[in-house]
Amino acid sequence: MSLVTLGSAAYDTLDSPFGSRVRALGGAGVYASFAASFFTESRLIAVVGEDWNPEYSETLRSRGVDLAGLEIRSGEKTMSWHGRYPADMNRCDTLDIQLNVMDGYRPTAPEAWKNAPYLLLGNGAPEADMSLLDSMERPKLVIADTMNFYIDNAREALETLLRRIDGLILNDGEARQLTGVGSTLDAARKILEMGPRFVVVKRGEYGALWMSESELYLVPSYPTSKVVDPTGAGDSFAGAMMGVLAEAQDLTPASIKKALLYATVVASLNIEGFSLERFRNVRREEIEERVAKFRESLVY
């Protein structure tokens, strides 16, 4: 089934111990829609400025991502971000961020996508997420990714959004920040009281968990030392997870587990290169091979 992803398309400037890139392809929407495209029909809603590099659109189209929802606004500039990873890569310092055309963006769905059954709201402003939701029939499954900035600066809107979605996906630091609760499990439980019927907590090198009122699923991270650029790891996790669920068309334990497994593997491939340099050359068979190898490592 088709999946609509709302999220940023941006220019990323990166410094990491492994090198640097200037105005590379980035943005939560880009990573997520690309990751989803391995599993399902993937559609992106985003806005960029007239400085947008058309080759970057081609990277997405090469995997079949439908860009009918990509708005190119003349007279405006694309969002840009500059991040630096320190030697141990265990955090990222934002040196500069320019929202540009994303500032105040209130998206609506293209007419043909208004009844899309699967929707991923990727890491943007809660007001933008709700603007898109308002323009659509209620999709069968809506998952939102959120981040520290909106927890601090758009809390009320975020809390309203939480009552309109099925699932929230966030990292453990954000779960603590949102709930004020230290334990990941307790924080996840508290998030369930805030609206979503399930929550997915990403724990970086320690994997991820999925919790609903009656279910809990745990997946370790894929064991790799080959981390070149963690940018987009969480977005590609969310995109792949949602892609698998859109393909499965249900939320049975088997589908959820499969989604978590593939999401972990896809995120591990993404971080092996800067921007989408590694990701864009990934073949589906490569994902399957890595999934098979990962499974051998998993205790059950």
Add this chain to the structure above:
Amino acid sequence: MSLVTLGSAAYDTLDSPFGSRVRALGGAGVYASFAASFFTESRLIAVVGEDWNPEYSETLRSRGVDLAGLEIRSGEKTMSWHGRYPADMNRCDTLDIQLNVMDGYRPTAPEAWKNAPYLLLGNGAPEADMSLLDSMERPKLVIADTMNFYIDNAREALETLLRRIDGLILNDGEARQLTGVGSTLDAARKILEMGPRFVVVKRGEYGALWMSESELYLVPSYPTSKVVDPTGAGDSFAGAMMGVLAEAQDLTPASIKKALLYATVVASLNIEGFSLERFRNVRREEIEERVAKFRESLVY
């Protein structure tokens, strides 16, 4: 098959946010041999002073732990430890430790145990571990647990010991300390170069991993918020793991995975009460029930 465990039997005085205990039953050897007893014939080698509480021996005997290797030395005092857990329980501060009768302890195996096939060297001085090894025929499988104190203060002896054992078990902080390497995977690889043919790294709330030259297994921790007293979690993990392996009598992937699964569950039961208060009332069926529940959560 029978498993011999060498490790401390001690008086633990504990302060945690959930209460406190004075001179409760503790010690790595106690936790480990108790945990192993659910799965295999469990034998303990330890030394205590004349102040040893015979009721504590009964606790071990009630689970069938063979105490023929427990030496009670007159004129001496039992090792004692005083630890405090802060509000978030994420570390333990040692307020006082008295080695007493453990100081300079150089154990030998009772005659009947000299050809025991499975040996767990539990968190003691490397010199003590080697003294015991010298007194035995080389067991089929020897695993040593180690801790920060010996990495700092008995490094040379520890490095010698590493060349005489099959597997090392330690937590991620200790793996970093031993190797000077930050990434858990890289640290584990480096430990394999130091002698052992496999290494098990415990990562607290994030689970554990087993690595050999050609294998890697990952297990998340059992999801619980009910942590009353984490003392002995690592020891009971090691004891249960070794107990399952002694019962399986092989190191096939299936046996290793089973060992990691049960070790995780047994450790999770232990930390739900002070000292062995919860642990001593655990029934084997309770372990099986929790294993079944845990398996439902595991992605594979």
